[in-house]
Amino acid sequence: MKVKLALAPEMGRKLIVEEVELADPEPNEARIKVMTCxxxxxxxxxxxxxxxxxxxxxxxxxxxxGIVDAVGKNVTYVxxxxxxxxxxxxxxxxxxxxxLEGRIMxxxxxxDRSAKPNQYTRLNGEPVKLPYGFAGFSTYTNVNxxxxxxxxxxxxxxxxxxxxxxxxxxxxxxxxxxKIKPGESFAVTGCGGVGLSALMGARVSGAVPIIAIDTQQxxxxxxxxxxxxxxxxxxxxxPVKAVLDITDGYGVDHSIVAVAGPGIKRSTFDLTAGxxxxxxxxxxxxxxxxxGEFNFMEFLRGKRITGSVLGAISLxxxxxxxxxxxxxxxVDIDALFTNRFKLDDIQAAIDDSERGALKNIVxxxx
Ligand SMILES: [Zn+2]
Ligand SMILES: [Zn+2]
Numbered sequence: 001m002k003v004k005l006a007l008a009p010e011m012g013r014k015l016i017v018e019e020v021e022l023a024d025p026e027p028n029e030a031r032i033k034v035m036t037c038x039x040x041x042x043x044x045x046x047x048x049x050x051x052x053x054x055x056x057x058x059x060x061x062x063x064x065x066g067i068v069d070a071v072g073k074n075v076t077y078v079x080x081x082x083x084x085x086x087x088x089x090x091x092x093x094x095x096x097x098x099x100l101e102g103r104i105m106x107x108x109x110x111x112d113r114s115a116k117p118n119q120y121t122r123l124n125g126e127p128v129k130l131p132y133g134f135a136g137f138s139t140y141t142n143v144n145x146x147x148x149x150x151x152x153x154x155x156x157x158x159x160x161x162x163x164x165x166x167x168x169x170x171x172x173x174x175x176x177x178x179k180i181k182p183g184e185s186f187a188v189t190g191c192g193g194v195g196l197s198a199l200m201g202a203r204v205s206g207a208v209p210i211i212a213i214d215t216q217q218x219x220x221x222x223x224x225x226x227x228x229x230x231x232x233x234x235x236x237x238x239p240v241k242a243v244l245d246i247t248d249g250y251g252v253d254h255s256i257v258a259v260a261g262p263g264i265k266r267s268t269f270d271l272t273a274g275x276x277x278x279x280x281x282x283x284x285x286x287x288x289x290x291x292g293e294f295n296f297m298e299f300l301r302g303k304r305i306t307g308s309v310l311g312a313i314s315l316x317x318x319x320x321x322x323x324x325x326x327x328x329x330x331v332d333i334d335a336l337f338t339n340r341f342k343l344d345d346i347q348a349a350i351d352d353s354e355r356g357a358l359k360n361i362v363x364x365x366x
Contacts, residue, residue: 212230
């Protein structure tokens with residue numbers, strides 16, 4: 001069927017919206033009428049070729065909420081009319097030993113890694129590359145059933161979009177990786193949408209103090225609203241010294257890095273306690289984010305570095321919990337949203353995100 005799709009005609013080029021042909025869903029896919037897709041900085045990195053260079057047209061958008069429009073013959077979890085969100089995280093098979101141990105999707109023994117045929121074709125015959133396997137900046141997209149979670153009737157599509165990636169990347173990283181005990185200390189470096197969501201996770205977990213670190217005052221002001229008890233601006237003070245001062249010289253028990261850049265992981269590690277843990281959730285540039293600056297001696301007292309992608313969630317276990325916490329007012333996901341744009345104005349939405357908007361929403365169907 002003919003649908004509208006935002007695509008970059010070549011790597012690094014601006015997005016254009018055009019009519020394309022969408023293939024029917026595969027047997028294990030559902031066709032989703034996309035209602036909202038929020039913008040994630042990963043979309044911008046992927047379009048620029050930072051997740052792998054490519055030739056020709058490509059399309060992104062992975063924070064999808066919508067309505068199931070049609071299903072392939074093997075789909076059992078959803079039916080047409082269901083409200084859903086679609087995530088890059090996928091549900092494991094649920095029956096292999098790794099799934100039964102409760103491991104997240106990456107470790108499932110039965111992940112379907114077969115390459116799918118191109119689902120979008122431009123009217124000039126060119127197939128459109130999809131780094132994420134689907135494209136949320138479109139009116140319709142086909143999604144593997146395992147990447148779908150049902151959205152409760154009282155949860156808006158916008159909130160569903162945030163739950164697909166941006167919010168869980170910060171919030172669930174704190175729940176699933178930090179596993180804070182009430183009263184333990186916490187710091188996050190980088191207070192964009194992911195960092196602010198991490199602050200909400202620290203607040204729900206009972207962390208104290210909760211320290212927000214960012215070079216932009218506007219983001220530090222937002223951080224206080226999301227639970228920060230202290231703010232540190234590295235442009236004004238040495239962040240390591242400031243955090244050591246706040247924590248009586250110990251450093252924080254838990255830290256999250258939610259921004260990329262030279263020296264940021266090093267300084268966050270240095271403000272983490274000698275037996276604390278630093279969790280990396282932000283995008284990193286492969287060439288300038290090596291481990292060479294760390295010395296093995298620094299780990300002898302039990303200090304740890306680990307990472308998290310998409311909050312290390314188990315999709316259908318964690319998203320319903322997040323919906324319930326949102327419903328009960330424990331997290332304020334709506335406050336993450338900045339501006340709303342129509343699909344035709346997608347490039348303006350991305351430009352606004354690059355200027356620092358927290359989370360912009362693209363409305364793909366009215
Ligand atoms: Zn994302
Ligand atoms: Zn499995």
